[in-house]
Amino acid sequence: xxxxxxxxxxxxxxxxxxxxxxxxxxxxxxxxxxxxxxxxxxxxxxxxxxxxxxxxxxxxxxxxxxxxxxxxxxxxxxxxxxxxxxxxxxxxxxxxxxxxxxxxxxxxxxxxxxxxxxxxxxxxxxxxxxxxxxxxxxxxxxxxxxxxxxxxxxxxxxxxxxxxxxxxxxxxxxxxxxxxxxxxxxxxxxxxxxxxxxxxxxxxxxxxxxxxxxxxxxxxxxxxxxxxxxxxxxxxxxxxxxxxxxxxxxxxxxxxxxxxxxxxxxxxxxxxxxxxxxxxxxxxxxxxxxxxxxxxxxxxxxxxxxxxxxxxxxxxxxxxxxxxxxxxxxxxxxxxxxxxxxxxxxxxxxxxxxxxxxxxxxxxxxxxxxxxxxxxxxxxxxxxxxxxxxxxxxxxxxxxxxxxxxxxxxxxxxxxxxxxxxxxxxxxxxxxxxxxxxxxxxxxxxxxxxxxxxxxxxxxxxxxxxxxx
Numbered sequence: 001x002x003x004x005x006x007x008x009x010x011x012x013x014x015x016x017x018x019x020x021x022x023x024x025x026x027x028x029x030x031x032x033x034x035x036x037x038x039x040x041x042x043x044x045x046x047x048x049x050x051x052x053x054x055x056x057x058x059x060x061x062x063x064x065x066x067x068x069x070x071x072x073x074x075x076x077x078x079x080x081x082x083x084x085x086x087x088x089x090x091x092x093x094x095x096x097x098x099x100x101x102x103x104x105x106x107x108x109x110x111x112x113x114x115x116x117x118x119x120x121x122x123x124x125x126x127x128x129x130x131x132x133x134x135x136x137x138x139x140x141x142x143x144x145x146x147x148x149x150x151x152x153x154x155x156x157x158x159x160x161x162x163x164x165x166x167x168x169x170x171x172x173x174x175x176x177x178x179x180x181x182x183x184x185x186x187x188x189x190x191x192x193x194x195x196x197x198x199x200x201x202x203x204x205x206x207x208x209x210x211x212x213x214x215x216x217x218x219x220x221x222x223x224x225x226x227x228x229x230x231x232x233x234x235x236x237x238x239x240x241x242x243x244x245x246x247x248x249x250x251x252x253x254x255x256x257x258x259x260x261x262x263x264x265x266x267x268x269x270x271x272x273x274x275x276x277x278x279x280x281x282x283x284x285x286x287x288x289x290x291x292x293x294x295x296x297x298x299x300x301x302x303x304x305x306x307x308x309x310x311x312x313x314x315x316x317x318x319x320x321x322x323x324x325x326x327x328x329x330x331x332x333x334x335x336x337x338x339x340x341x342x343x344x345x346x347x348x349x350x351x352x353x354x355x356x357x358x359x360x361x362x363x364x365x366x367x368x369x370x371x372x373x374x375x376x377x378x379x380x381x382x383x384x385x386x387x388x389x390x391x392x393x394x395x396x397x398x399x400x401x402x403x404x405x406x407x408x409x410x411x412x413x414x415x416x417x418x419x420x421x422x423x424x425x426x427x428x429x430x431x432x433x434x435x436x437x438x439x440x441x442x443x444x445x446x447x448x449x450x451x452x453x454x455x456x457x458x459x460x461x462x463x464x465x466x467x468x469x
Contacts, residue, residue, distance in 0.1 A: 134323030146310035167289035170464035185449030287463025388458030
């Protein structure tokens, strides 16, 4: 008994010479500020979902179609399926492997190989056919957790793929929302420019009438017509921006251009300009898909390191076989044809010239990289949220100033027109006041679109729909 156990003990002792725990790598979460610099008061009751243009029917329809048919989501779904298959494979590796085989073997033997001086009456059958069938099983007991660590890594990567798909979904919805907002902004700009054009044409008709009456020079009419042409030129320039947005929405949704145009033709209410919702930096760790994906990849890298370190320890495998072996097909199922075997195998590293250590070093470097990616994702999330809150505050102030400017410029243009008609002001004063009013109307449309865009940026920065869970 002692002779049989001595090789096993020696193998375990020698393998212990290369065994040891994996290197310790600090992965403490980075410190977070207690609040955002531009965040509203904590008492603000606002929904993250309301930051999106949910009242716009075009956005609702295009978003629904994109979530069903968008190419980018199909790619993300395929990556999830790949990760799930790898996780299933890693889990199956921890279970016994069972297989079956059947064989028919013919053998021809040269009797001369046994010599020529055989005892009398002894002969050999030089041609034999054997029939066999076997049921085999093997099982790695995973005493030191190598397979368990590999399964943990695969499951963590499945989690990462799942939340990465959420990030793709959020980015897709944000792109669609931004494109729809830009489309509505173009419509508002065109409306403002058409009002400018009507005012310029009216001014040109008035200048023409005064010119024909001999009470104003012809140059006034020419300047008014020039202002009208400027408005026509700016209206024509909107067509190229509209074509770019249409192409972008076709790419995002996987729909035809005609279908997208038909949806965009639906009337939409004026944006509600909801307040920015209150949030804390710590909530980003639970809401941001990119942070969650980085954390899952860090957990996978940690499991990879544990699996690499477990290769230093012995690997114990149990195996067994139960089968039938006969040299006559008719006697294959006789009791004497039953054969079987049971065994165990122990594989331990003794001298690998640094191969396992190199694998451990590579896994340790992978964990350091995963932690660096995690810290980068956290600070990226903080920066995005700070920028999002700041953009909402700044764009709201800009919109309010643009609206005040528009109201003031319109009052100035009406007063200048009244004075001109009464002969108390010259045409140049009227024209300059009209130009200021015209430019301010388009600026209001642009500022309103920027305010809506800022809310979409904040929605994505706070984690999108995950922030509502």
